[in-house]
Amino acid sequence: MNKITKPNVNKLTRFNSKPPTRPPRRVIPKAELGLTVDLTFNWSRKFGHRDGDLVIKGSKSFEEMPQNEYAKLFLHKCKECSKLCDFSDANIDGKAKVTKSILLKHLTQCFSMVGFMKILTAEMMTEFYKMVSTNLFRALPRYPEAVPVDAKVSFYDNSWPHLSLVYQVLNASLSSHFAANITPTFIYKIISNGLSIDPSERVAVRDFLHSYYSRFMGQRVMIRTDIFGLFSMGQASLELLDFFSSIVQGFNPPLKADHVKFFNQALLPLYTYSELNRYSKALTSCVCKFCEKNFNLISVAFDYLYKHWPLQDSKKQKIYIDSVKIILFSFDKFSDTSLRRAFAILAEGVRSDNVDVAEIALDTLLAENLVLVYKQNPRLIFTTIFEKLYKSAKSHWDEDIKTDSIAALQILSEIDPNIFGELNNAHKDKKNTKKAPVKEASALKTNWMQVFNLAKKNDQAIKTLRLDTAVIQ
Numbered sequence: 001m002n003k004i005t006k007p008n009v010n011k012l013t014r015f016n017s018k019p020p021t022r023p024p025r026r027v028i029p030k031a032e033l034g035l036t037v038d039l040t041f042n043w044s045r046k047f048g049h050r051d052g053d054l055v056i057k058g059s060k061s062f063e064e065m066p067q068n069e070y071a072k073l074f075l076h077k078c079k080e081c082s083k084l085c086d087f088s089d090a091n092i093d094g095k096a097k098v099t100k101s102i103l104l105k106h107l108t109q110c111f112s113m114v115g116f117m118k119i120l121t122a123e124m125m126t127e128f129y130k131m132v133s134t135n136l137f138r139a140l141p142r143y144p145e146a147v148p149v150d151a152k153v154s155f156y157d158n159s160w161p162h163l164s165l166v167y168q169v170l171n172a173s174l175s176s177h178f179a180a181n182i183t184p185t186f187i188y189k190i191i192s193n194g195l196s197i198d199p200s201e202r203v204a205v206r207d208f209l210h211s212y213y214s215r216f217m218g219q220r221v222m223i224r225t226d227i228f229g230l231f232s233m234g235q236a237s238l239e240l241l242d243f244f245s246s247i248v249q250g251f252n253p254p255l256k257a258d259h260v261k262f263f264n265q266a267l268l269p270l271y272t273y274s275e276l277n278r279y280s281k282a283l284t285s286c287v288c289k290f291c292e293k294n295f296n297l298i299s300v301a302f303d304y305l306y307k308h309w310p311l312q313d314s315k316k317q318k319i320y321i322d323s324v325k326i327i328l329f330s331f332d333k334f335s336d337t338s339l340r341r342a343f344a345i346l347a348e349g350v351r352s353d354n355v356d357v358a359e360i361a362l363d364t365l366l367a368e369n370l371v372l373v374y375k376q377n378p379r380l381i382f383t384t385i386f387e388k389l390y391k392s393a394k395s396h397w398d399e400d401i402k403t404d405s406i407a408a409l410q411i412l413s414e415i416d417p418n419i420f421g422e423l424n425n426a427h428k429d430k431k432n433t434k435k436a437p438v439k440e441a442s443a444l445k446t447n448w449m450q451v452f453n454l455a456k457k458n459d460q461a462i463k464t465l466r467l468d469t470a471v472i473q
Contacts, residue, residue, distance in 0.1 A: 041197075044087040044158040045138055054096040056080045058103065062110045070116050074124055077103045078131040081166075087158035097162070104165035111172040125178040129186060135166045137189045140196050143275075155197040167204040171211060180216045187212075187219065188226045194240040195230070202239040209243050220247075224262070231266035234273040241282035248289040255294045263290045263297060268304045276319055284323040288330050298327060298334060302341035309345065314354040321349045321357065325364040328373065336380055339373070343381050347388040350405065355398050362404040365389075366411065378416040386412070386423045 057080055065073055081103050085093040107128075110116045144153075157163060173179055194205040213223055227244055230236065251259060267290070270276065270283050291298045305324065310316035324345050328334075334342070349361025364370070365385070374381055389412075393405035413420040456462045 039153045041144065041153070041155045042158050045084065054083055054085055054093045056083050056085075056096040056099045056103070058099045059106075061106050062113060062116060067115045067119065070110070070119050071121070071124060074107070074110065074116075075127055077107055078127045081107070082131045082134045084134070085159070085162065087162075100162060101165060104162070104169055108165070108169040108172045111169075111175050117176065120176060120178065122178055122181070125173070125176065125181075128173065129182065132166055132170050133186065133189070135163065136170075136193060140193070143197055155199070157196070157198045157201065160198065160200055163201065164204065167201075167208060171208055174211050174215055179212070180218065182212075182219075184222055184226075187222060191223070191226050191230065191240070194243075195235055195237050199239075202237050206239040206243045210246065213243075213247065224258075228262055228266045231262075231270060234270065234275070236270050236273075236275070236279055236283070238279040238282040241279050241286050245282070245286040245289050248286060248293065251293050253293045255290070259290075260294070260297070263287075264300065268301065271305065271316075271320070271323075272308055276316060280319045280323070284326050287323070288327060291327065291331065295331070295333070296335075298331060299338035299341070301327065302338045302345070306341045306345050309348060314352070314357050317349060317352065317354070317357045318360055320345060321360050321364060325360075325367070328364070329367075329369045332372070334373070334377075336377070339377055339380055340384055343384040347385045350385070350392050350408075351388045351396075353397065355401060358392070358396065358398070358401045359404070362401065362408060365408045366404065371411075371415070374412070374415045378412075378419050382412055382416070382419050382423055386420075387427070390427060 057076075059073060059076055059080075062070060062073060081100055083096070083100070085097045085100060087097075143155075190205060190208065194202055194209070196202055196205070209223065213220055224247065227240065230240070248259075255263075267283070267286060270279070276283070287297075287301050291301065302324065305320050309320065324342050328342060346361045346364055349357050350365070352358045352361070386409075389405050389408055393402055393409060396402050396405065409420075
């Protein structure tokens with residue numbers, strides 16, 4: 001294997017077509033090879049003491065009954081499905097669980113029957129939504145606060161076999177025009193279930209909201225308002241952000257004032273919360289969707305990330321840099337303000353003592369996607385990142401980061417040698433200016449030493465010379 005020679009930061013060489021070869025990353029040994037940690041958290045509703053198993057009465061399917069019995073049969077199934085089985089123990093309520101599953105499937109099928117839809121009334125749907133509320137709306141557990149960093153954690157609601165059927169029947173009920181009259185409280189609670197720690201439930205909520213939002217235009221403002229309320233309190237999930245991204249995609253430019261308000265007051269603040277790592281990709285994707293509708297929001301996003309740069313949290317720093325990279329790669333035109341903020345964030349990352357943060361920042365700066373941006377705005381970008389790149393190339397503790405910093409400087413010198421030369425010369429002048437007072441102080445000290453020695457010869461009583469805080473004998 002050929003030895004890779006480290007470039008000299010004091011003699012930056014020009015390259016003609018490709019960036020300098022970057023050395024392969026050293027492999028960091030694992031503390032315990034082959035060890036993986038998989039954690040699964042199961043939970044279910046808590047039930048008090050109950051004498052015996054729950055009893056749920058079964059009934060025939062709608063196809064087996066005459067149409068004049070549909071209403072009575074529907075209400076019976078809703079009543080029985082409102083009974084909650086205990087999933088904390090697999091040996092409890094065994095027969096009731098099977099019966100309830102069958103009844104829920106019957107309810108799902110009835111919404112596709114023409115004969116049933118003809119006799120459906122608002123009173124029947126009221127009882128139906130009561131049943132759905134009883135099953136779906138419950139206290140949700142929080143994420144565990146302390147889990148191993150390298151653990152693969154999964155969460156599972158033991159009652160999901162029934163909950164999934166309830167979500168299916170709820171989706172099926174959207175074929176009824178009565179669904180347009182679902183109460184705001186019901187919708188808010190459904191959206192709140194999108195914060196569940198069980199990913200299956202979050203997906204089910206997202207799919208329901210997609211269907212409901214597309215079918216009933218009169219409810220759209222209410223849904224957006226509810227999501228605004230949750231996001232503005234720092235409550236978000238990947239699935240809710242995915243759903244809202246699809247909403248933004250349907251916005252027509254120019255964006256309305258309330259849409260911009262959502263971007264500024266609900267979406268961007270999500271970057272500041274400790275749960276950011278759970279939804280960061282979806283958040284950045286949603287930000288990009290907004291920026292596609294209004295390019296001025298790119299500058300707003302970069303400015304927010306710059307002002308809220310996490311000084312002590314390296315994990316968040318990596319997420320911020322990754323978000324900057326995604327936005328930079330997603331667009332081809334930027335204002336001067338947005339570029340200045342974006343590359344200021346990358347420069348902060350380059351100077352980080354954390355290797356992972358510095359590496360992702362340098363990977364972004366060295367990306368081919370940004371070559372055109374460099375060529376279009378050389379002076380603005382070079383001025384923003386030159387000093388910190390140079391310091392990293394000279395004094396970063398990690399040799400790989402030093403090498404990559406030099407590679408980045410070489411790219412700048414190739415793109416526009418004139419501007420790079422100006423900055424390099426300005427840096428040298430600044431460095432020499434700082435050295436001048438030191439030289440003057442040294443010369444002054446030498447002169448006083450000569451005076452001291454002469455005085456000491458003429459007067460033996462003179463023993464010391466005090467210059468500032470130093471005492472010379």
